[in-house]
Amino acid sequence: xxxxxxxxxxxxxxxxxxxxxxxxxxxxxxxxxxxxxxxxxxxxxxxxxxxxxxxxxxxxxxxxxxxxxxxxxxxxxxxxxxxxxxxxxxxxxxxxxxxxxxxxxxxxxxxxxxxxxxxxxxxxxxxxxxxxxxxxxxxxxxxxxxxxxxxxxxxxxxxx
Numbered sequence: 001x002x003x004x005x006x007x008x009x010x011x012x013x014x015x016x017x018x019x020x021x022x023x024x025x026x027x028x029x030x031x032x033x034x035x036x037x038x039x040x041x042x043x044x045x046x047x048x049x050x051x052x053x054x055x056x057x058x059x060x061x062x063x064x065x066x067x068x069x070x071x072x073x074x075x076x077x078x079x080x081x082x083x084x085x086x087x088x089x090x091x092x093x094x095x096x097x098x099x100x101x102x103x104x105x106x107x108x109x110x111x112x113x114x115x116x117x118x119x120x121x122x123x124x125x126x127x128x129x130x131x132x133x134x135x136x137x138x139x140x141x142x143x144x145x146x147x148x149x150x151x152x153x154x155x156x157x158x159x160x
């Protein structure tokens with residue numbers, strides 16, 4: 001599974017529930033599914049401690065991508081891959097309409113390039129885009145989210 005996000009979402013629970021936006025990837029790991037997280041820039045001490053004990057979790061930090069230092073471990077992709085994109089992976093200047101914005105995010109073209117690379121290296125069997133929080137009177141974020149889904153479907157159906 002590939003998780004493109006600003007946050008690790010690896011907490012055991014959040015606000016008293018293990019089925020939270022902040023703990024969903026922990027459930028994925030518990031099911032034995034290898035996880036590649038890309039664009040992370042906010043991580044709790046609990047998540048860091050957990051991640052160190054998990055050989056099937058790989059993280060590519062946003063600052064590594066920004067500085068050209070990232071080596072994305074594409075060999076971790078399985079033959080069939082699910083891709084989830086949390087819109088807060090984007091820099092807030094491009095995508096302000098999210099619940100938990102974090103500075104220093106990915107650009108539109110970085111996200112598209114990541115998705116294209118995943119699509120070339122693996123068969124994408126499912127995908128989602130989450131956390132759009134529309135802002136009254138502003139539609140640019142809504143259009144970015146819609147166009148991202150449109151592009152992902154197009155890349156998946158018409159490339160390879």
